[in-house]
Amino acid sequence: MIRVNQQDRSVSDKERLLNTIGESGKRITVIVGLSKNAGKTTFLNWLLEHCKFTAKGVITTGLDGEDIDLLENVRKPKVCIPPGTIFTVRASEMQRLSGFLEVLEKSAYRAGGENIWLVRNDTGLEAEIVGPPSVAEQIETAGRILSHGAEHIFIDGSLDRKAIGASPLVDSLVITGSPVYGPLPALKKGYKGLYDLAKIEGASGQISSGVLEVLNEEDYIRILFGPLKKGLSDPQESPLRDGRSVALHASSSEWIRLPFKTLLGHEKEMLSLLRSKGKEPSLIFIPGSLTERSFQLLKGPIQEFPGLKIILKHPFHVKVADSSFRWLRQKNILLVLKRMEIAGLIVNSYAVNGNHIDCEHFRRSIRDEFSLPVVDVMEVSG
Amino acid sequence: MAYIDRESSKSLHIPQIMEMVSPFSEVGRRLKSSVKPFSPGREDELRGEYHKVRALMQVLKSHREFRLTVTFSLSRIENIRQSFVKATTTELLELNELYEIKNFLYHYEKIRDALLRHNLKDLVRLIPFESLFRLLDPEEQRIPTFHISSRYSETLAALRLKLFELNGKMRYMEQKSLEQAQKELELRTAERQIVVSRQNKRLVQKLDESQWYALSDENFANLTFVFRPPEEIIRLEREQNSLRHKIEEEELKVRKELSREIGERGNDLITALSEIARLDYLIARALFGCEINGIIPTIFTLRSDKTEPPLGVKSTSPVISLQGAVNLFIKKELESEKLEYQAVDIHFNDRINIITGANMAGKSTLLKTIGQLFYLAAHAIPLPCRKAELPLLDFIFFSSDSESSFRTDLSSFASELISINNAVKQPGRGLFLIDEFARGTNPLEGESFARAILELLIERRGIAVSATHFSSPSLISRAAHYRVIGLSRNDYQKLKKTLSPDEQGGKDDLKKRIQVLHRYMNYQLESVETSNIPPRAALMIAEVLGVDREIIDKVKSFMKGKR
Numbered sequence: 001m002i003r004v005n006q007q008d009r010s011v012s013d014k015e016r017l018l019n020t021i022g023e024s025g026k027r028i029t030v031i032v033g034l035s036k037n038a039g040k041t042t043f044l045n046w047l048l049e050h051c052k053f054t055a056k057g058v059i060t061t062g063l064d065g066e067d068i069d070l071l072e073n074v075r076k077p078k079v080c081i082p083p084g085t086i087f088t089v090r091a092s093e094m095q096r097l098s099g100f101l102e103v104l105e106k107s108a109y110r111a112g113g114e115n116i117w118l119v120r121n122d123t124g125l126e127a128e129i130v131g132p133p134s135v136a137e138q139i140e141t142a143g144r145i146l147s148h149g150a151e152h153i154f155i156d157g158s159l160d161r162k163a164i165g166a167s168p169l170v171d172s173l174v175i176t177g178s179p180v181y182g183p184l185p186a187l188k189k190g191y192k193g194l195y196d197l198a199k200i201e202g203a204s205g206q207i208s209s210g211v212l213e214v215l216n217e218e219d220y221i222r223i224l225f226g227p228l229k230k231g232l233s234d235p236q237e238s239p240l241r242d243g244r245s246v247a248l249h250a251s252s253s254e255w256i257r258l259p260f261k262t263l264l265g266h267e268k269e270m271l272s273l274l275r276s277k278g279k280e281p282s283l284i285f286i287p288g289s290l291t292e293r294s295f296q297l298l299k300g301p302i303q304e305f306p307g308l309k310i311i312l313k314h315p316f317h318v319k320v321a322d323s324s325f326r327w328l329r330q331k332n333i334l335l336v337l338k339r340m341e342i343a344g345l346i347v348n349s350y351a352v353n354g355n356h357i358d359c360e361h362f363r364r365s366i367r368d369e370f371s372l373p374v375v376d377v378m379e380v381s382g
Numbered sequence: 383m384a385y386i387d388r389e390s391s392k393s394l395h396i397p398q399i400m401e402m403v404s405p406f407s408e409v410g411r412r413l414k415s416s417v418k419p420f421s422p423g424r425e426d427e428l429r430g431e432y433h434k435v436r437a438l439m440q441v442l443k444s445h446r447e448f449r450l451t452v453t454f455s456l457s458r459i460e461n462i463r464q465s466f467v468k469a470t471t472t473e474l475l476e477l478n479e480l481y482e483i484k485n486f487l488y489h490y491e492k493i494r495d496a497l498l499r500h501n502l503k504d505l506v507r508l509i510p511f512e513s514l515f516r517l518l519d520p521e522e523q524r525i526p527t528f529h530i531s532s533r534y535s536e537t538l539a540a541l542r543l544k545l546f547e548l549n550g551k552m553r554y555m556e557q558k559s560l561e562q563a564q565k566e567l568e569l570r571t572a573e574r575q576i577v578v579s580r581q582n583k584r585l586v587q588k589l590d591e592s593q594w595y596a597l598s599d600e601n602f603a604n605l606t607f608v609f610r611p612p613e614e615i616i617r618l619e620r621e622q623n624s625l626r627h628k629i630e631e632e633e634l635k636v637r638k639e640l641s642r643e644i645g646e647r648g649n650d651l652i653t654a655l656s657e658i659a660r661l662d663y664l665i666a667r668a669l670f671g672c673e674i675n676g677i678i679p680t681i682f683t684l685r686s687d688k689t690e691p692p693l694g695v696k697s698t699s700p701v702i703s704l705q706g707a708v709n710l711f712i713k714k715e716l717e718s719e720k721l722e723y724q725a726v727d728i729h730f731n732d733r734i735n736i737i738t739g740a741n742m743a744g745k746s747t748l749l750k751t752i753g754q755l756f757y758l759a760a761h762a763i764p765l766p767c768r769k770a771e772l773p774l775l776d777f778i779f780f781s782s783d784s785e786s787s788f789r790t791d792l793s794s795f796a797s798e799l800i801s802i803n804n805a806v807k808q809p810g811r812g813l814f815l816i817d818e819f820a821r822g823t824n825p826l827e828g829e830s831f832a833r834a835i836l837e838l839l840i841e842r843r844g845i846a847v848s849a850t851h852f853s854s855p856s857l858i859s860r861a862a863h864y865r866v867i868g869l870s871r872n873d874y875q876k877l878k879k880t881l882s883p884d885e886q887g888g889k890d891d892l893k894k895r896i897q898v899l900h901r902y903m904n905y906q907l908e909s910v911e912t913s914n915i916p917p918r919a920a921l922m923i924a925e926v927l928g929v930d931r932e933i934i935d936k937v938k939s940f941m942k943g944k945r
Contacts, residue, residue: 011571091478095478106485123546358579380573
């Protein structure tokens with residue numbers, strides 16, 4: 001457990017968080033909540049005010065603009081948008097703010113039955129932002145916003161829509177939590193689950209960029225037989241796309257593309273294949289999620305072939321039980337194509353359901369547990 | 383009556399071919415789906431339309447930048463007819479509608495400019511809207527984005543400037559106040575909202591006693607304080623709200639004025655949108671022409687009954703002349719199998735034409751090719767062939783029992799019979815493509831039906847092309863007779879050697895045999911004399927396809943017996 005000077009961290013964590021998000025080359029940050037009413041919008045407002053980008057972009061995942069939280073009957077904060085921000089609204093909202101907006105384009109997508117529009121404001125205002133429902137559409141919309149000159153885009157997401165966080169184009173995640181999620185131990189566990197996922201090693205240190213690129217677009221399971229070597233300049237990498245078995249890294253290694261996308265229902269074929277080649281398998285690439293059942297299936301081969309690693313596309317694709325995840329981590333078996341970077345953990349002691357937590361105890365507990373920036377936007381010390 | 387019925391269209395693969403003619407805008411796509419074919423009497427109009435398509439094809443082939451500019455701008459044109467209609471009725475246009483109009487004009491002017499630069503201004507009537515675009519682009523940025531610019535109104539400009547200055551002042555004052563609060567309260571940072579634990583009595587007391595913060599919420603664990611801005615900031619906030627309200631009022635005035643000015647050109651804009659749809663459809667057809675290396679046909683008027691030579695007397699001028707005609711659907715299929723397509727020449731000088739030929743010699747494909755080319759020509763679409771001369775007709779009818787399915791309660795022969803019965807009753811001149819009529823019933827009656835239908839069509843004014851294996855229709859003296867050349871005896875011997883009859887096995891073997899057969903088959907037509915009985919090549923084809931030796935031998939022995 002890390003013991004830290006709380007006074008120091010109240011200031012430095014905010015700066016560290018802003019610095020991490022603002023690192024050069026980063027274009028998209030997604031804010032996800034451990035639960036509803038975790039304080040995402042409050043944090044987004046703080047972030048929009050304090051981050052140093054001159055041209056920001058904001059979208060949300062889906063239609064997230066209800067004034068009132070219907071479950072808890074509390075008024076939700078609106079997004080306070082600084083001047084010069086590019087964001088997404090519905091036509092009805094655009095009409096309300098028509099004196100203060102520049103219409104940049106009509107997006108190809110819809111939310112709540114209305115077209116989504118890309119606009120830029122010339123003065124600070126409060127608005128109801130919207131976004132397209134699917135990840136591909138959100139990423140496409142983010143791309144359009146960048147093309148209109150935004151330096152960095154903040155996506156107001158939520159954990160149940162965390163697929164957006166799994167997109168390879170997302171640079172950082174910020175996790176917000178409040179006691180709505182549960183008491184402090186549960187909250188710690190919630191943060192830790194994501195924190196541990198972020199620790200899964202990236203595959204880029206083990207396999208070449210060409211293979212990484214191919215696997216990013218791959219929808220079928222692949223197995224690498226033979227030793228794992230990083231052959232960056234190996235000219236035989238590209239034939240991997242056509243699905244045939246080809247030598248990739250060395251004449252002693254070959255990738256096999258399986259004709260199925262999931263292990264479920266193909267247990268026997270998988271096991272007999274792993275044992276049939278006369279070479280030890282060194283990598284199994286799974287394009288979808290690693291579920292508990294898939295893991296139980298792979299546990300035998302993992303023990304049978306020491307050094308066998310499993311590659312997933314993104315840490316969010318790990319969907320095994322806690323004990324299994326611990327086992328996999330202890331054995332250092334998991335790799336991901338795209339590492340997940342958590343820029344910071346946001347704590348919000350207020351709970352709409354009344355289960356508030358002492359804010360200072362909350363902040364301290366989380367800081368003691370995690371070395372990441374831990375930010376309460378309503379924290380001051382003195 | 384429809385130009386082509388659903389079943390005929392499906393059999394001729396018209397939907398798949400028309401899919402290749404793809405306009406870029408919604409208005410273009412709508413026009414394509416609603417457009418009517420050119421009918422007899424409108425030959426000059428069709429020639430005019432083809433002339434435009436040809437002109438566009440030439441420019442599209444040689445000027446890549448024209449193609450990119452125009453197709454991109456067309457793809458950005460939306461169907462905003464409703465906004466134009468709204469403007470004509472002097473209704474207030476919303477911000478999004480003003481954007482859409484500006485976006486339309488931006489791309490419209492790009493297209494218009496490209497047409498002018500390439501001497502294509504006569505293709506469609508694109509009236510200039512430069513002044514209207516300038517109205518919506520007062521800052522002369524030449525981009526399609528839109529906002530209510532301060533240049534529209536001095537009052538608006540002044541109000542916005544005031545709001546800008548006020549916002550700056552408020553931010554500065556708030557920042558200074560927060561810094562002062564931070565200093566006085568000895569805080570490491572200052573926020574507008576602060577949450578403090580009840581246990582932190584020292585900080586709670588400090589905030590409670592401070593003039594800078596006020597308690598806004600409390601619960602059993604924490605207290606929430608909000609920053610209490612100085613009176614001056616509160617006063618400025620009121621001023622800010624008032625300014626916002628005034629800006630909204632002024633913006634409304636500007637929008638009213640813009641709506642009025644746009645409304646004055648509303649009808650022109652509606653016309654412009656229709657012209658863009660026409661242009662888009664023209665470009666889609668021209669691009670299709672470029673893609674298939676298509677040609678513009680010669681359209682002639684079919685002789686009237688009076689000037690027509692008597693049936694059976696050889697005419698010197700063609701009724702249909704197609705050189706190197708391609709069935710695009712089949713070509714695509716063959717290419718996916720890496721097989722070469724054999725284009726065919728079709729020259730018919732008579733209205734009634736009977737085609738015979740071996741099985742798999744391409745008779746059905748030939749009929750379908752003719753149907754496809756007539757359909758494309760009636761829509762002023764370039765044709766996939768080297769040269770073409772054909773007339774306009776009132777309808778196309780394709781009869782075949784293999785794909786007809788319009789009545790599930792009828793047998794294939796009954797369906798075929800009812801379809802053709804309806805088609806011959808259709809008024810006007812039609813193209814009758816009859817593929818092995820009556821093959822689904824007993825041969826004796828079928829043969830009579832096939833002949834009767836053809837005799838009947840001789841009395842009609844259209845063009846008929848019939849493929850048959852029956853001997854009786856081939857005896858009709860008042861029709862022209864053709865044969866698909868097919869497989870020569872020499873080629874058959876070569877094929878027999880290439881494909882060993884014992885080499886049998888599964889799909890791959892059959893695929894290989896069909897591919898080899900395709901290579902040896904001559905799909906061209908040759909004129910034959912009346913009473914030349916249809917070739918009997920079924921046995922030959924069966925052998926090439928690797929049909930079981932036992933069956934072949936039995937067939938041979940039956941045939942020997944018959945002889």
